[in-house]
Amino acid sequence: MTTSPAPRIPEAVHRRRWAILGVLMLSLLIVVLDNSILNVAIKTIATPAPTGLGATQSEIEWAINSYTLVFAGLLFTAGLIGDRLGRKKVLLGGLVVFGIGSALAAESGSPGQLITYRAVMALGAAFVMPATLAVLMNVFERSEQPKAIGIWAGGVGLAIAIGPITGGALLDHFWWGSVFLINVPIVLVALTLMVWLVPDSRDPSPGRLDPVGVVLSVLGLVLLVYGIIKGGELADFTDAKVLATIIAGVVVLIGFVVYEKHSDHPSLDVTYFRNKVFSAAMAAIALVFFALMGVTFFGVFYTQSVRGYSPLESGLLMLPLAAAQMIFAPRARLLVDRFGNRATTTAGMLLIAATLAAFAGFEADTPIWLLEVVFFLMGTGMAHIMTPTSVVIMQALPREKAGSASALSNTFRQVGGALGIAVLGSVLATSYRGGIEGRLGALPPGLRDTAGESIEATLGIAEKLGPRGQALVTPAYDAFLHAMHVTALWGTGVALIGAVVVAVFLPGRSPAAEAGEREPELISTGD
DSSP states (O other), rough: OOTTTTGOOOHHHHHHHHHHHHHHHHHHHHHHHHHHHHHHHHHHSSSSSTTSSOOHHHHHHHHHHHHHHHHHHHHHHHHHHHHHHOHHHHHHHHHHHHHHHHHHHHHHOOOHHHHHHHHHHHHHHHHHHHHHHHHHHHHOOOOGHHHHHHHHHHHHHHHHHHHHHHHHHHHHHSSSTHHHHHHHHHHHHHHHHHHOOOOOOOSSSSSOHHHHHHHHHHHHHHHHHHHHHHHHHTTTTTHHHHHHHHHHHHHHHHHHHHHHHHOOOOOOOOOGGGGGHHHHHHHHHHHHHHHHHHHHHHHHHHHIIIIIOOOHHHHHTTTHHHHHHHHHGGGGGHHHHHHHHHHHHHHHHHHHHHHHHHHHHHOOOOOOHHHHHHHHHHHHHHHHHHHHHHHHHHHOGGGHHHHHHHHHHHHHHHHHHHHHHHHHHHHHHHHHHHHGGGTTTSOOHHHHHHHHHHHHHHHHHHHGGGGGGGGGGGHHHHHHHHHHHHHHHHHEEEEEEEHHHHHHOOOOHHHHHHHTTTHHHHHHHOO
């Protein structure tokens, strides 16, 4: 039985499958590295020129979300193009575009340029991410796929570790643009290794492209996220323009789903979601990234603005989160074999909820080792969500549709993250403005709105005012901590919803899981 699938993968490819996985992880590394590096640089980019770009909180959210939304919106099409033209060709082209976008972003002269060039980077990344998993599914036999996916998921943890530390080290010695320029040499190495090692593969029956679906999905997401971010910027979600934009976004997204349902070549095949297990796995991925991306957003301001850590020190503080992912992501399948998907993933979601709730108790003088413990537990929870749900999703579809399954998984992750930054970022901005507004009365009218946008804006104006501005510093810290507590509780609520979803719909101990108990022996003999 173990030898029957062998002919599906050529022996020459099978022999170098682990080297191929290493190249795929390097390609994945730069895509994930980009966001984790940017997280550490947020405060620097918000600092006025010449140190940074003087970006407002809403511009920072857009610098993150322009990447995320283009990435998410194009993943379906990128997966289909990879299925049609060949995954290797698409990987190579995506890396080239990503490298060019990184070089341009490094030289941005304004927040608007940075937002635009980040979108170019996302265009390249959209073709890289689904192709890595699709190639993986075509060079590993089904028996080894859970282990390979676990290692692949551990690569995300590695990027989370390398990103903040690398970004912090670069910001300590170079200008803020160096956090993007660092991508270029990594791209060159990945391109060289990929040409040499990675085989090409394609779907023998690829789907047709769906330009209408792509336009509707991107337009709907941009309108929705724009409305949410604008509401947070104004601290008023009842504003007519905000409401109109959010409603328009929802309407367009509903139109997208209806169009896809009736299309004979949909980029999003809604029939997949008739499978409750598949749908629950997708929901878990979206909800965990919704909560985690929001926490990362305010966590940087907490460690750098309130606690006074440098970018490098702030990056080092993220090490426990990354270490936990690298330790547990490749091993999570063992818990799934023993306890089933439901118990493992539900426990992971509950652990994420508990760590988010812990942020609601953090103050300016909380012992830093507590933050480290929380980050480690957060990484542990994430590892026990991402690996089992990725396996469920990738094995739910035929091998030939690996690009589509990967694209769908990453789309939900990116959309969840984008909405997390938009919603929780807006909660943070609204709560902060509400907390600081009463202390800005002494400022000239023109400065009050600017000072209320974020803690960096308040502290920047306080510094310009000299001794007169010192009275704003403590209220700014207090207002931010209150806003962080409120935002953390929102994130906790989202994680608890995710725990309920996976507890109800994911499978428990199944015959497949019992068969999987024999898998470690099979895999260990092949190493």
